[in-house]
Amino acid sequence: MISDGSITVSIVVACRNEIAHIRRFLDSLFAQEMSGLHWEAVIADGMSSDGTREVLDEYAQIHREVRIVSNPGRIVSTGLNMAIRAARGRYILRFDAHSYYSPDYCRKSIETLESTGADNAGGPARTRVNGILERAIAAAYHSRFSTGGAHFHDETFEGWVDTVPYGCWRKETLERVGMFDEALVRNQDDELNLRIVRAGGRIWQSPAIVSWYSPRSTLSTLFKQYFQYGFWKVMVIRKHRVPGSWRHLVPITFVISNIILLAGIALAAATRADVFLTFSALWLTMLGAYMLALLAASVLAARRAGWETLLYLPVVFAAYHLSYGVGFLAGLCVLFKHTTVLPPDSVFSRISR
Numbered sequence: 001m002i003s004d005g006s007i008t009v010s011i012v013v014a015c016r017n018e019i020a021h022i023r024r025f026l027d028s029l030f031a032q033e034m035s036g037l038h039w040e041a042v043i044a045d046g047m048s049s050d051g052t053r054e055v056l057d058e059y060a061q062i063h064r065e066v067r068i069v070s071n072p073g074r075i076v077s078t079g080l081n082m083a084i085r086a087a088r089g090r091y092i093l094r095f096d097a098h099s100y101y102s103p104d105y106c107r108k109s110i111e112t113l114e115s116t117g118a119d120n121a122g123g124p125a126r127t128r129v130n131g132i133l134e135r136a137i138a139a140a141y142h143s144r145f146s147t148g149g150a151h152f153h154d155e156t157f158e159g160w161v162d163t164v165p166y167g168c169w170r171k172e173t174l175e176r177v178g179m180f181d182e183a184l185v186r187n188q189d190d191e192l193n194l195r196i197v198r199a200g201g202r203i204w205q206s207p208a209i210v211s212w213y214s215p216r217s218t219l220s221t222l223f224k225q226y227f228q229y230g231f232w233k234v235m236v237i238r239k240h241r242v243p244g245s246w247r248h249l250v251p252i253t254f255v256i257s258n259i260i261l262l263a264g265i266a267l268a269a270a271t272r273a274d275v276f277l278t279f280s281a282l283w284l285t286m287l288g289a290y291m292l293a294l295l296a297a298s299v300l301a302a303r304r305a306g307w308e309t310l311l312y313l314p315v316v317f318a319a320y321h322l323s324y325g326v327g328f329l330a331g332l333c334v335l336f337k338h339t340t341v342l343p344p345d346s347v348f349s350r351i352s353r
Helices: 022-030 052-062 076-086 105-116 132-141 171-177 188-198 219-240 246-268 273-305 313-336
Strands: 009-015 039-045 066-070 091-095 099-101 120-122 159-161 168-170 203-205 211-213
Touching: 009 022, 009 076, 009 105, 022 052, 022 099, 039 052, 039 076, 052 066, 066 076, 076 188, 091 105, 091 171, 105 120, 105 168, 105 203, 132 273, 132 313, 168 171, 171 188, 188 203, 188 219, 219 246, 219 313, 246 273, 246 313, 273 313
Parallel strands: 009 039, 009 091, 039 066, 120 203
Antiparallel strands: 091 168, 099 211, 120 168, 159 203
């Protein structure tokens, strides 16, 4: 049943301070093939201060399909929920301002949702980048060595999955399982998909649903992003008492193993030569195995991305692993204090590009 007599499809977007990307995103949005479909776009602006809101208002004056709402919460989950509550369509499609979309993205998403009977449908994460470092970051993003084999990093995979980027739902599904968890600054999409699956729902990934994502372009912004992913993953696990996938625990295991072995080396250095040698041997063995794996994964990734990326790939892979693991450890420390109330401008909550 259509929620409104005239609207079939609602595209929801949450954005904040996206002046570098917003026009390209909006042009991609209005390039969608929507003939025969009654649609709207509800965009929640997180109190942008860089000119993004002015651009949104400019487009809204020209295109009657666009509605702008203010998101004083400033984070993605609060913005998406505001947009979903305001949406009038039967189908809800999430778009992201850092991505752009093939003209048939909406149609393919809805067709896939209906043909499979899924509760959520989406496409794999594809990337388009410029520059050698950005290509290395994108190549690692698509590697099993950095992502643990998550299907949405595989551009060719089609089938049932545990999560997809963005998403296409019937509005009734979101009303049944609940919307995005507003306590989460990151990982809110994974957490929603986990709730769908645990409620008996299913998620389908199709390579026919095509979009392109712009990953971080520097090591520092990549580190900050995955530090937050690791931190907020702890909050998701606390909520559900189980990780969405065991691959989420590998980086923290690696980080904690290093901390334990290095602490053992430091403590035994002046007192127990036998313990010192044992801990040193264990740490060097683990480090050597990791370096070999790092080199092998870098060579495989460079074969696809170009050999000029090989110089950067070991550092990029390490940034993915260490940032996520350290962020996870920070999440455990905060969890130990029994609080997740964090200021919006803290290192755990600040969203930056």
